[in-house]
Amino acid sequence: MADVAQFLIIARQYEQAVEYADQMMKSVPEGMNECRAVYFKLHALFHGKMVRLSQGQLQEGVDLCMSANESLLANAMRTDMATLEIEQGRPAEAVRLLEEHYAEVQGYEYPALMQYFNVLLAKGYYRLGDLAKSRRYALATIASAVENEISEPLGQAYDLLYRIESQQGHATEALAYHEKYMAADKGYLTDVSAGALAYQAVKQQVQTKKNEVDTLNRQNQILQLQRELDHKAMETSRLYIALLLTVLVSAGFWLLRTKRSQLRFKRLATQDSLTHICSRQHFVDEAEQVLRQAARTTRSVSLVLMDLDHFKLVNDTHGHVIGDLVLKRAVAACQQHLRRNELFGRLGGEEFAILFPESTAAQAQERSERIRQAIAATPLWGETRHVVISASFGVACTDRSGYELRQLMIDADNALYRAKRDGRNRVIYGDDMDAAELEANALREAAPRERLADLPH
Ligand SMILES: Nc1nc2c(ncn2[C@@H]2O[C@H](COP(=O)(O)OP(=O)(O)OP(=O)(O)O)[C@@H](O)[C@H]2O)c(=O)[nH]1
Structure with missing residues (x-):
């Protein structure tokens, strides 16, 4: 279920991801923490912009994961917290939070998360006007990217570098970063589209399968009905046969009685009642x-x-x-x-x-x-x-x-x-x-x- 929720988030199908996360929460085994399900749910809600999440709600998720020793997921949620801080005009809070856990994230050797930490720090410092630090973290984002892999932070890092170089009057560098930004952004959008397409294809397949199952179910129902009808027809024929037999038996019985009466009358007419010789x-x-x-x-x-x-x-x-x-x-x-x-x-x-x-x-x-x-x-x-x-x-x-x-x-x-x-x-x-x-x-x-x-x- 976690894999499906993750796939849905990558494919940007946030509503379904939330549904899966809810199901995950219901099926958490006894004594286990809901951290993973909560992470997927908050992440989907946040990026799908389905509700306005507060820092408090995200912090609760972080605390839950920390209590479950799931620090990687807690740090992943911290990227959402930092994003929220930046969006709400508190870049210093975002920088403080990210710097505080930066070393910890470096220890995971998990490039995707590292990229987000770097690019968010670059954004935070950029908002704070510290262009040097912003450049450093933007370059770190590019360095932490997996070779030939396009990601959202990579495009954002190039965009930041383009803006920094522009502000500092480095037109050639700015142009070079801008070109890279355009390429990365285009590649990222293609990835997103591919993810969405993949999702649609899977959805289509699932729907086709569902339709097939529905058709089979309907065929089963028809067969069931047919069987019931056959059974009823058989019961009706049995009833007719029983009725016919009853009529035949009654007629036979009536004939027998009539015959016996006739014989009795004949005997009475031809026999003497006392001695039983001829009358x-x-x-x-x-x-x-x-x-x-x-x-x-x-x-x-x-x-x-x-x-x-x-x-x-x-x-x-x-x-x-x-x-x-x-x-x-x-x-x-x-x-x-x-x-x-x-x-x-x-x-x-x-x-x-x-x-x-x-x-x-x-x-x-x-x-x-x-x-x-x-x-x-x-x-x-x-x-x-x-x-x-x-x-x-x-x-x-x-x-x-x-x-x-x-x-x-x-x-x-x-x-x-x-x-x-x-x-x-x-x-x-x-x-x-x-x-x-x-x-x-x-x-x-x-x-x-x-x-x-x-x-x-
Ligand atoms: N127990 C009995 N008696 C019968 C039956 N039918 C006729 N009788 C009797 O038979 C008797 C016949 O009597 P009679 O005709 O006088 O003849 P009998 O006494 O035999 O005298 P003879 O014929 O002259 O020898 C009568 O008393 C009838 O009531 C019957 O089915 N059962």
Whole structure:
């Protein structure tokens, strides 16, 4: 930072130099003296003529540097103090101050500072009218200059010598010094301009770099924004996908529910709720279909009606719960003797129907007999005693009755009626009836017959 402040002073950019000096003051390490920063600041303020500095302020700076053992910087500040004294018309004060520290400065072997001490002493003595001393220090200024190096004190020294020689009437010497003065002054001004130009070039480079950094920052911001936008777009698509999935899942769920309801309704319509075998209507529909197909191939189909015996008594004796259980057990016993393609339905109450799709009357009789035995052998205990179960069977076959379900039902019902009348717990096939049976049957058929009620005529 000190190097930058010094460069700025050389380039005569005093305002920036003051800013750097201020920053230097803020960053002085713990326990260190601010001398260097104060020197740059006072020097920049003084030469930039930004404020009117007082001797007191400069003296404070000198004291600070002395306490930090920075006598070179203190003496550099003394040149500013001497300049101020001369400017304010106190050349004697300036001379006293410079003479007092002259030897000390000589000891540094620092030509630049020595030049300033010499030229200021030359100026001071010139103002005091001591031309001899003024000449001596002006010549010392020239002597202390580094060879081929042009400086501000060098030009001022030649100017003084020109004036002294002029006053003393030495026109030739005066002219020679004046020429040297002009050359030195021109060279110095060129140096100053070069410094200023260098500064401007550096400033320009810094500005270019700053612009590049700004551009990169802006590009970064744009990229950042782009990334945020992409992120937002991704989030939005995710939201859409989630929404779509929700809609699809809801639709799927709704379809599933609808399907399940449909299946439930279908089951309710086609299944008997207690025994889970075919409902009456479903049995009738399926049986008619089987009969239509069988009619085309003229194969034998048998229909068996089965009715539990004295079921009212079972209910009355053991209660309806046991009655229901008896119904389920009887159904289970039947199912054990039925094949997959054989239709089994509950027509109502304790009445059931079985359709054997490929069976003669004899085969149906034989199968019914096995079922009858199975039902009779079904063990069941009521709350207090054994429940006796049996069933009566009436068999009809297409060989005799034809392929109309209604007729098959009538014939099977008649056979069942006979089975009941003949003592129950038996299987009867056919309509071989005597005169009394025919009369009883006619009377029975005259009464409304529930199991035939919804069959097509
Ligand atoms: N527990 C129960 N009883 C039923 C059900 N459906 C009908 N019943 C009863 O079954 C009985 C049928 O009695 P009936 O028609 O007189 O016949 P039955 O007593 O079996 O006499 P037969 O058929 O002549 O041997 C009635 O008491 C009905 O209340 C049912 O789902 N559960």
